[in-house]
Amino acid sequence: MIKIRQAQYDDIPKIMKFIDEHWKKGHIMGNDRTMFEFQHVRDKEVFYIIAEDDTDGTIYGSMGYIPMAEHEWPCMSTVMIQSLKNPENRILGQEMSQYFAKNMHCYNLFSVSIEKRYAAAISAMGGLIGKLNHYYRLGKNRDFKIAKITHYKKIPIIDMGGKLIPLKTFAEFTSLVDLNEIHHTYPRRTPAYIEHRYYQHPYYEYKLWGIQGKQGIRSVLVAREEFAEDACVLRIVDFLGRDEELSLAGKALDKVITQGDYEYIDFYCYGIEDSILRDAGFSLRDDKDENIIPNYFDPFERKNIDINFYTWFPRGIHVYRGFGDQDRPNHAINLKKEIIK
Numbered sequence: 001m002i003k004i005r006q007a008q009y010d011d012i013p014k015i016m017k018f019i020d021e022h023w024k025k026g027h028i029m030g031n032d033r034t035m036f037e038f039q040h041v042r043d044k045e046v047f048y049i050i051a052e053d054d055t056d057g058t059i060y061g062s063m064g065y066i067p068m069a070e071h072e073w074p075c076m077s078t079v080m081i082q083s084l085k086n087p088e089n090r091i092l093g094q095e096m097s098q099y100f101a102k103n104m105h106c107y108n109l110f111s112v113s114i115e116k117r118y119a120a121a122i123s124a125m126g127g128l129i130g131k132l133n134h135y136y137r138l139g140k141n142r143d144f145k146i147a148k149i150t151h152y153k154k155i156p157i158i159d160m161g162g163k164l165i166p167l168k169t170f171a172e173f174t175s176l177v178d179l180n181e182i183h184h185t186y187p188r189r190t191p192a193y194i195e196h197r198y199y200q201h202p203y204y205e206y207k208l209w210g211i212q213g214k215q216g217i218r219s220v221l222v223a224r225e226e227f228a229e230d231a232c233v234l235r236i237v238d239f240l241g242r243d244e245e246l247s248l249a250g251k252a253l254d255k256v257i258t259q260g261d262y263e264y265i266d267f268y269c270y271g272i273e274d275s276i277l278r279d280a281g282f283s284l285r286d287d288k289d290e291n292i293i294p295n296y297f298d299p300f301e302r303k304n305i306d307i308n309f310y311t312w313f314p315r316g317i318h319v320y321r322g323f324g325d326q327d328r329p330n331h332a333i334n335l336k337k338e339i340i341k
Contacts, residue, residue, distance in 0.1 A: 002060055002088055004099040007048035012036065015048055018059045023082050028329050029064075034202050039325060040064055042196075049100055051083065051092040060084045061092035063100065066324060068187050073107045075187035077324035108187060110311035112324040128314040132268040132307045132321065135282035136293045139257045139264055145229040146263050148292035148302060153283040160279075162248025164209040164256060165217060170199045173220070177210055181218040185240045186316050197322075198222055198238070203329055206237075209256075211245045219245040222322060225260070228300040234260055236267040237322030243272045247279035254281075266293050268307055271318035298330045 007015060012033065020030030028035050040047040051061030061083035067074045078100070083092035100106075114122065114129070123129055138144075138153060167173045174191060182189070189197075198206040206224050210217035219241025223234050234256065239246070257265060267282060274284060285293050285304065295305035307326065309319050321327055 001054055002051055002086055002090060002092070003054045004049065004051050004061075004092075004095055006103070007046040007050050007062075009041070009044045009046055011048070011050065012041075012046065014057070014059060015050065015062055018062055019080065019082075022084060023080060026331065028331055029080065029325075032329075035329065038200075038202050039066060039328065042070075049096045051086075051090075051096060060086040061096055063093075063096040064325075065100065065104070068193055068323070069190040070192040071190065073105050075108045075110070076104065076106045078109065078111045079325040108311060108313045108317070110187075110309055110317070110319065110323070112307060112309045112319060112321070112326050114308050114310050122310045127310045127312050129308060129310050130270055130314070130319070132270050132309065132319060133274075133277075134266065134268050134285040134293065134295075134304075134306070135277050136264050136266040136285055136291075137253065137257070137280075137282045139262055142263065144263055145231040146226075146233055146294060146300075146302070150290045153291070155278060155281045155283060157250040157254065157281045158279075159251040160248045161213070162245065162250075162252055163212045164221070164249055164252040165212050167208040167210050167220065170195045173199075173208060173210075176217050177220060178216055178218045181242065182220065182240045186318065189238075189240060194240075204327075207234075209249075211241070211249050211252075213245060213248050218242055221249070223265075224327065225262075226297045228294075228297055231263050232261065234262045234265045235321070235327075236265060236269075237327045238320045239267075239269065239272075239318070243276050243318075246272065246276050250280040264293065268295075268321035269318070270309065270320075271316075 016030045016036055019027055047065050049063040050059055052059050063081045064079040066077045066079065068076065081093055086092060165176065167176060179191060198208060204224055206222055209221045211219040221236055222238035223236045226233050226235055253265060285291065292302055292304050294302050311317055
């Protein structure tokens with residue numbers, strides 16, 4: 001009989017085997033245990049639900065999730081839900097979701113980059129299907145190699161006096177940032193989550209900047225460099241704090257682009273008002289925009305990509321590309337992480 005249960009630490013090898021065989025051959029989560037444990041294990045607690053035949057141990061379905069805070073009733077993001085045809089003809093994807101809802105102490109649930117085949121079911125059950133807005137800010141006077149620019153957009157910036165302060169270590173993050181402001185960000189990301197997700201990543205090197213205004217650092221940008229075609233871009237993947245303080249960083253981002261020699265900065269986000277992003281110098285890539293601002297770098301594809309998401313309780317929620325498993329390697333990495341200066 002097929003049973004739905006919480007995965008245990010000893011289940012990891014067969015979950016990875018299931019991913020490699022039934023999700024995508026060569027996928028990093030099926031071939032790189034370091035990455036699997038970084039994303040789905042804390043103190044040997046495994047953040048996975050499996051549907052397993054209790055007689056022979058065959059897995060017919062799996063559902064990963066990522067808590068966004070280390071406390072009871074956190075927000076959680078689901079990832080890589082996969083189910084197979086089974087001898088009992090059960091709808092295992094739905095059953096695993098029901099098991100999750102019943103047994104997980106979760107304040108809100110969402111998933112970034114939801115597949116179209118699940119969208120109708122989520123909507124029918126009362127969930128919100130949304131799309132991340134894709135903003136970008138081009139560098140000055142350059143030959144674009146990563147992006148395809150048919151019309152150059154440059155929004156004039158008013159210097160609002162804000163500065164970007166590098167937060168190179170977690171100690172700097174906790175000592176310089178007003179953690180009370182970060183605490184009220186929704187969905188909440190605790191300092192422990194921030195440390196693990198962005199300062200302890202096994203392969204990626206993230207750049208964190210505090211936005212310093214008259215009342216200190218109350219907001220934080222999280223970004224990562226991407227390389228392709230002998231060029232480099234900067235991608236904002238997360239933001240914590242007060243939305244309106246993004247406009248303070250407009251002039252400081254000019255300096256970041258120049259110093260990093262970036263083609264552009266881009267930002268997938270939901271929940272921040274368009275006027276705030278425009279005050280910070282960003283343009284919205286919408287359906288009328290002929291410019292191409294790539295999303296895929298592993299492997300690189302020069303094409304525009306829309307990212308959809310779902311959530312059960314949308315009021316006040318902010319969603320970014322760095323949530324869930326959107327900002328992670330897609331292929332097994334055998335080389336040591338190189339620190340980006």
